[in-house]
Amino acid sequence: MKVLMLGWEFPPLFSGGLGIATLGIVEALREKVTIKLIIPAFTGSMNMDNVNIIGLNAITSDELTEERMRLQNEALSTELYKIPLTLSPYHHINEEISKHSLDRFDEELTEESSVHTVYSLFSDNEVYGPNVLRKMHHYTQLAAQLANDGNFDVIHAHDWITFSAGMRIKEITGKPLVLHIHSLETDRAGDNTRNEIYDLEKRAMLTAEHIISVSQFTKNQIEEHYGIDPKKITVVHNGIAQGATTRKPHQLRDKLVVFLGRLTHQKGPEFLLETAEKVCRVYPRVKFVVAGTGDQLAHILETSAYKKLGSKFIFTGFLSKAKVDELLSMADVYFMPSVSEPFGITALEAIHHHVPSVLSTQSGAAEVIKASLKAEFWDTDKYANYIYALLKYNTLHQELSGQARLELESLTWSHAGEKIWNVYKDVTSSSIN
Numbered sequence: 001m002k003v004l005m006l007g008w009e010f011p012p013l014f015s016g017g018l019g020i021a022t023l024g025i026v027e028a029l030r031e032k033v034t035i036k037l038i039i040p041a042f043t044g045s046m047n048m049d050n051v052n053i054i055g056l057n058a059i060t061s062d063e064l065t066e067e068r069m070r071l072q073n074e075a076l077s078t079e080l081y082k083i084p085l086t087l088s089p090y091h092h093i094n095e096e097i098s099k100h101s102l103d104r105f106d107e108e109l110t111e112e113s114s115v116h117t118v119y120s121l122f123s124d125n126e127v128y129g130p131n132v133l134r135k136m137h138h139y140t141q142l143a144a145q146l147a148n149d150g151n152f153d154v155i156h157a158h159d160w161i162t163f164s165a166g167m168r169i170k171e172i173t174g175k176p177l178v179l180h181i182h183s184l185e186t187d188r189a190g191d192n193t194r195n196e197i198y199d200l201e202k203r204a205m206l207t208a209e210h211i212i213s214v215s216q217f218t219k220n221q222i223e224e225h226y227g228i229d230p231k232k233i234t235v236v237h238n239g240i241a242q243g244a245t246t247r248k249p250h251q252l253r254d255k256l257v258v259f260l261g262r263l264t265h266q267k268g269p270e271f272l273l274e275t276a277e278k279v280c281r282v283y284p285r286v287k288f289v290v291a292g293t294g295d296q297l298a299h300i301l302e303t304s305a306y307k308k309l310g311s312k313f314i315f316t317g318f319l320s321k322a323k324v325d326e327l328l329s330m331a332d333v334y335f336m337p338s339v340s341e342p343f344g345i346t347a348l349e350a351i352h353h354h355v356p357s358v359l360s361t362q363s364g365a366a367e368v369i370k371a372s373l374k375a376e377f378w379d380t381d382k383y384a385n386y387i388y389a390l391l392k393y394n395t396l397h398q399e400l401s402g403q404a405r406l407e408l409e410s411l412t413w414s415h416a417g418e419k420i421w422n423v424y425k426d427v428t429s430s431s432i433n
Contacts, residue, residue: 001424003029004152004169005037006143006162008127010053013041015127015318016262017345018182021214021238022158025180026051028239028417033424036152038143038165040122040135056142057122132161140165144172153428154178156420160185160197163204176209176427181218186225187340188266202226209427212236212420214343215364221340234423237368239413240348247354248329254287255332255391258355260324260346263294268337268360268377270296273303275337278384280312283391288335291316291327328353332397333390338363339377347372351408356400358386368411371403 005026009019026035030050042055122135129135143165147155150173157166158180170177185198205211205226211233213219219233250256257279261267276288290300290313297315304313319327324346328334334350334357341363348365350357357372359365366374373390375382390397 001033001154001428002152003033003035003424004147004155004175005035006155006157006165006169007037007039008139008158008161010037010039010042011046011321012043013127017238017343018159019127020321020345021182024239024241024413025417025420028413029420032417032421036147038139038146040127040139054146055122056139136161136164140168144168148172150175154424156180156424157204159183160201160204163200167204167207170207176430177204177207178210178212178423178427179204179208180212180214181222181342182214183342184218184221184225186221187218187342188264190265191225205232208232209430210234210423212423214238215367217362217364217367218342221342234419236416236419236423237364237411238343238345238348239411239416240345240352240408242408242412245325245353246329248326250330252287254285256287256289256330257333257335257387257391258289258291258327258331258350259335259337260291260319260327260350261336261338263290263292263296263300265296266338266340267292267294267296268339269300271337271339271377271380271383272335273300273307273309274380275335275383275387276304276312277307277309278380279387279391280309282384283388286312286391287314288312289314289316289327289331291319291324293318324349325353328355331355333358333387335383335387336360336363336365337377337380337383341365348408348411351401351404354401354405356390356397356404358383358390369404369407371400371407373400 007022009015009022011019011023026037027048029035030048035051036054037051038054041057042053046053147169152175155166155169155175155177157163157177159182163179166177166179185193185195185201205222205228211222211228213222213233213235215237216235219230219235222228222233223230259272263269279286301315304310328350331350331353332355334347334355336344336347336357336359338344338360339362341360343364347357347359347369351369357369359369359372359374360377361374362377366372373386375386
């Protein structure tokens with residue numbers, strides 16, 4: 001079977017779990033299928049059997065022509081939207097989205113002397129950035145041209161930013177479309193959100209032959225907020241690469257509670273602050289390490305200082321995968337108080353490093369990590385009690401981390417790949433019939 005996979009993040013360029021998940025899925029599936037993976041930018045030298053990675057930053061004008069690009073422009077929608085994002089489209093910002101006529105972009109494209117200048121849009125090593133919608137528009141055009149021959153059996157599109165391309169390629173080739181939902185606009189911006197990204201997600205879900213969600217939690221969200229038939233949705237939990245890890249001592253006298261992720265409302269930073277304040281009252285020898293950045297960073301800095309908790313927090317900013325692993329190897333507790341978390345791969349990574357977790361029940365990770373302590377996202381009293389117990393009682397700490405580590409043995413990418421393979425078989429057989 002041949003699979004056309006549409007991705008956006010891929011190591012070494014990624015800003016979160018989407019890139020890690022895409023890599024894990026590709027590695028798991030390549031034993032069963034041949035994959036052509038189209039991503040905006042690829043700067044690595046990764047070679048995998050049965051996988052052809054195409055980065056649009058490296059494509060040449062020999063492969064695409066300006067005439068074909070012009071024809072693609074005429075077939076697409078008439079408006080683009082510019083979102084004022086500085087880091088990632090997964091940071092929701094309550095600013096008005098401004099419309100830009102597609103004719104303006106077409107005019108810019110026609111004036112350019114070479115298609116190379118279009119591809120340079122994908123060469124800045126910025127995964128998203130303020131021009132993310134323009135990138136998505138050109139990604140759709142170029143991916144559709146690269147897939148125009150229809151030499152594949154199924155289209156597999158990861159998250160909303162590739163959905164336009166997936167629908168366009170399905171329209172051109174008639175091949176079945178599978179959507180992989182790693183995160184929803186209703187997670188990022190709230191249950192009642194109805195904006196352009198929500199509309200794109202819903203339109204794609206109605207168009208696709210099947211949908212893969214990363215958790216039962218996300219499947220329920222798709223059914224409730226997008227009105228999709230649950231029979232059309234298969235839950236495939238994320239996995240983690242197996243292997244040995246080594247604990248690393250740190251130089252601080254205090255124990256470390258680690259929070260990893262984007263500092264947005266979705267991740268519950270206000271509940272992190274409330275919980276930290278309550279823990280510090282009863283267990284002063286603790287530091288809360290916050291690894292990430294986002295639109296709530298300034299608020300957390302200001303509030304922690306106002307509450308005289310500044311000495312209890314360490315803010316690291318965004319960390320590379322290697323630095324995340326190093327941090328987790330020193331952590332004592334992992335804390336994820338997300339308001340709405342489709343999965344939470346970082347929770348698996350923490351357990352992989354023998355770190356027990358305190359998780360929001362509004363998360364996919366809570367479904368599969370039975371040996372974790374869970375509370376409703378708003379219940380900071382329960383969070384604080386759990387963290388205090390894990391910091392104070394070594395026996396509880398060791399028991400939970402050991403049990404959770406055993407649970408990881410079944411949470412593999414190979415297991416996830418097997419479920420995705422079955423989805424492929426179902427949609428391709430249905431399209432033939």
